Amino acid sequence: MQNTDLRSYVKKHPDNKMAWYLLGKEYLGEGQEAKANYCFQQAGEVYEAFERSKAPADIWMDYQEKLVEVSEQKEKKRRKRKMWLTLLMFLLLAGLPPADAPGGKHEVADALSAALETEDDASDAQPVKEERGASKAPVEQSNVFTAAAFGGKNDGGAALAAVWSISGTGVHTTAVLGMQASDKWLVWKRDMPVKYIVQTNSKGKLTAQSYDAKQCNCKPPEASSKIKRLGLAWTSKQETAAVLSSAIISYHKQHKTWPKSVTALAQPFPNNILGETSAEMSEMFPALLAMSQAKVQAGEGSSTGDGKTQVVETSEAKKAPFADTLGGQPFLEKPLEIIIDKSNHRLALISGSTIVRMYEVGLGGKRTPEGSYVIADKVVNPNGHANGEFGSRGMQLSNTNYAIHGTNEPDSIGLDESLGCVRMSKADVEELFALAPQGTPVRIGKDLLPELTPAPQAEQRYKYKLVPQQNNPNKTYHWLN
Incomplete structure (x- = not known):
């Protein structure tokens, strides 16, 4: 993905630290270190996690493609909703009482205009501050698993990108288990090793840890x-x-x-x-x-x-x-x-x-x-x-x-x-x-x-x-x- 696409995505989703990190990697590859360092600062803990784990480059490509795909889907939904809201506005205005009547055109038009301006995607909006006296909903914690091929040209990148693509608010721990690849076959075992663990905290922030020395070119910790x-x-x-x-x-x-x-x-x-x-x-x-x-x-x-x-x-x-x-x-x-x-x-x-x-x-x-x-x-x-x-x-x-x-x-x-x-x-x-x-x-x-x-x-x-x-x-x- 070109960084023009990433810049557009980051502009719409400034709180996506992974996107900031990917944009920084693009700038770094083009020799624009100043811009890259700024992006890495915005990436925060994602930069720290992945510079330590040194996850394979293919993972970034998979994830970048997933970002574009998700962004395009959201844009289609936004355009479709805007079309229906516009049509609704036209129908309402066509059949409403005079503009100076109480509760007339202006109030409806203002409400619909506000909806058109703020309907980008509810999932991208920041949580609103809790009202005084409102009870805080409990955060559900879950442990999720998947498995992917490792070995040869396989590094589990697609599975890791899938983990990120569906992550949202809530506490999640997703473990990616490693299957041996042999020709066209993948080998399933009861005791497949843990290759990655991706965690999402209560604010939707992501951290990842590699447990495969061959993948991260490091000495990883032992899985619990x-x-x-x-x-x-x-x-x-x-x-x-x-x-x-x-x-x-x-x-x-x-x-x-x-x-x-x-x-x-x-x-x-x-x-x-x-x-x-x-x-x-x-x-x-x-x-x-x-x-x-x-x-x-x-x-x-x-x-x-x-x-x-x-x-x-x-x-x-x-x-x-x-x-x-x-x-x-x-x-x-x-x-x-x-x-x-x-x-x-x-x-x-x-x-x-x-x-x-x-x-x-x-x-x-x-x-x-x-x-x-x-x-x-x-x-x-x-x-x-x-x-x-x-x-x-x-x-x-x-x-x-x-x-x-x-x-x-x-x-x-x-x-x-x-x-x-x-x-x-x-x-x-x-x-x-x-x-x-x-x-x-x-x-x-x-x-x-x-x-x-x-x-x-x-x-x-x-x-x-x-x-x-x-x-x-x-x-x-x-x-x-």
Whole structure:
């Protein structure tokens, strides 16, 4: 952005310290040190914070672009409102009594003129002084999280700019967690490191701290144990939300209607779309159901079997279970899928371009088919045995004799020794069984996934309450193990 744009923005928003700082950086790049120093003085604590953290230059470019975008949006709103106010003034003046009548044209015209002169944007105005005797509203404090790619050319700039662009009055602490970038993939982990923390105080002032030595070219402090603990809870919650929203979509595809509760998703076999549940799912179900309905209506149309639209409008659905997530929406917004790479014996559970889990698996070489499938039967202790050839969990691939299952030959993991099925270790297959709802798409091929360290540590596994009666005593499975 040219500094002419920044000068215009600063003129309209003289209290935006970040804008002053960016304008100073522009002047400094042009060799106008005197003007730059003046801007840095106006920037105050923002200048101090970012000169210490030495955040990457790309962040400034992202933020500058966001400033222009927001400014243009505000200008459009201002022009539109001015047009309507002008029209209203014309209509009122056309039908009002004579100008010298009490309460006539002059009073209305003065009021509307004042509105036209002061309506730039309520969000840019300074808070008015409290009237005597008025009670001060309590300031709500919140801890918000998001995640972004770091490594290579990725520095989290877009996420950091997004934090600033939506910040306003109120006390907020927003932590940006770092995801590893590998080719086109982003790697999700429970214990992703804190890369930045941006804070907004009660007056809307911003401060930022980098916790990444590579990004700030400094020796940053250690992130607090509290923010790390909250971060772990946040990543766990995002996984639960991804599982539940994927199960809701799967239920809708199967039944052409919407589930009324988590219980509808967690039935005994063969209606066990969810293999495991948690109390947290019930809390977020109304909101995720409403979001899923909105997506289907926007993209596919809504079908409930009888041609009618079914939308949840309960007060529960309007609550904000994701107020701790930047933007107020689940971070893992794409439905879960499974990719199996025959080239490196890897199985990944993904959401869009984010790898949520990666496991090493045993395959059958050419005997393992390539193509697209879905998780059909989800069975606990296939054929009645937890330690049999199919292990403690089995997930059949469409209407075939191939499945993802456990094994009583753990040494075969990473090798091509099966007759075509996908073998997994006990801990891995039980976690995948809990994470991947019935109906999850599965794609098998070659050279699909990066070489990454598989499986999380035991304490970071996805563990919830197993749905009862998920065995199938009425069928003997003959999967090609």
